[in-house]
Amino acid sequence: MSQQPRVSFTPISQLGEFKLIEHLTAAFPTLHPSSLKLVGDDCAHMAFGPGHHPVVSTDMFVQGVHFDLDYFPLQHLGHKVVVAAISDVFAMNARPSHILVSLAISSHFSVEMLELFYEGIASACSEYQIDLAGGDTTTIQRGFVINVTAMGSADPNQMAYRSGAKENDLICVTGDLGAAYLGLQLLEREKKVFRANPHAQPELREENHYLYQRFLRPDCRDDVWKFLSDRQIKPTSMIDISDGLSSELIHLGQQSKVGIRIYEDKVPIHPAAVEVAKEFHLEPLTCALNGGEDYELLFTIAQADYPTVAANRDVSVIGHVTAAAGRYELVSNGGNTYPLVAQGWQAFRNEET
């Protein structure tokens, strides 16, 4: 079931670090006039627009923890790590412009495998207009570890923190939730089938394509950043949904010192996600609340901005902010109120649980 193409295997030691970096980064164009010096010096040097401040975030991805190369094509992986990293910049209501990529690579990797990985990085950079500004490349005894630092900039008056939500603000979420988690469940099930019978053909059904894509090659919301920016709407608070909606709502509530109330029937879930959740005997809502890796944006707006934001069909208004600091609630379709609990993906969950 390994989806890595069988190509020639050029050991990385044959090139050496400097030539490897040169080889992998040669095809990257410079997209931003602000990029005064990119790969090749001790640092990258950039100039942001007048009155713009830099924002920066960093994310680490570990083989066997964040991705399984048995079913994760390297091109998609390259694309996804960029999307995941720059999603943090969009979540400041800022525009991402640069990434720096560090890799620790074992000798099981070939130059050709890294070429595939960098193809994915390049495609995300092209899609979201990002310059590859630098990085570091080293060996590791086993596995593959990736760190992506994302930078961007914004007028500080337009930036949104997690801490700005106010009573009566409306809670908005982009796209739909839970699909990436269900895509992962499908892939893990296929892997088990394949392990039991290596001659089995993977049953990657067409109607589940959306779920695979949400997990393997997610997008992030440059369109929403542009929509808000074009209409001069400043969210009062914002966060990206990487650990699940519940967990991020609680972060927002905690940092804004407010309460949260959302409504079950407003939480956006894709029909394919509903179907597959049932197949796995899971509640679709639970997948949406706790699934994680959706790379959608969660934000709050003043009520006055409702008509403008409601016109965007990719944004759902799922609830509102209350004055009851520390109270985070879900109102079910039956009218009952349940506390929201952070059960999102936890890197350090106990192995036994």
Next chain:
Amino acid sequence: MSQQPRVSFTPISQLGEFKLIEHLTAAFPTLHPSSLKLVGDDCAHMAFGPGHHPVVSTDMFVQGVHFDLDYFPLQHLGHKVVVAAISDVFAMNARPSHILVSLAISSHFSVEMLELFYEGIASACSEYQIDLAGGDTTTIQRGFVINVTAMGSADPNQMAYRSGAKENDLICVTGDLGAAYLGLQLLEREKKVFRANPHAQPELREENHYLYQRFLRPDCRDDVWKFLSDRQIKPTSMIDISDGLSSELIHLGQQSKVGIRIYEDKVPIHPAAVEVAKEFHLEPLTCALNGGEDYELLFTIAQADYPTVAANRDVSVIGHVTAAAGRYELVSNGGNTYPLVAQGWQAFRNEET
């Protein structure tokens, strides 16, 4: 010989990622008024001085490749990774101000071990006036991987690239070279002795303290940045020496499209390094040229700046830039000329060599 103190072992899973980060970063003060938002949001947000541009660099450190926890105290490791990262910012003739730290940690690590590591990060941050701006923390099946992103800023007219060296410029190097490499040799020898006889007492001789310190707890050259900046001297080119002098001279020559000539008797080597090199039957000069991990600065200046720079006893003028692009030479004490060869530490050297 393990130098990790025997303390209680609190599993990381007991805290979880968010509480762990909160716990480890709580004691960090905010040093820069430019730090508008640090740890705790999707991104850090900073404002640099008017007319200042950001510079950024990223470095990955892998257990078993860059450090051996058998003899590397975690406090020193935390200190060293910060120094190594911000040294790249000084090498742009810029001032470092922020770091972001990503960690992949196996379950063999305890909260107490990470506390020691963060003590080292905190001490370097305090020494060099750096704000911890963010990071990411995740698990890994085994080992310890660290990524440090360093940011700083400078007036772009004061920045030095690798590419600006001109014919007749003088080649300068800070501090002394080769000592870190010899410190590592001593530590590796002690480790072997200990393995052969676990009851052996480590023979860490006082006179070699300097070499251990250069490897385990190096400094970087904020003093030289300040010296040059106070005197309004702009180096024509600059690079930090992490891979060995030869390798960095060649980088400088290549990117500046010039030739390099340095003189054996001008290369600064500490007396303790000379002694220990002989003990290992190594040429002290070879250690200085190829040892690596010195975190000193290599830069070129216009001849007119010579009197000012020569007054700094921590800077050695070791040669000059020639018009013979691609020719990198060492003139020996005997007057012979040898080509400089990059034999610095190579992350991807073939295992057999």
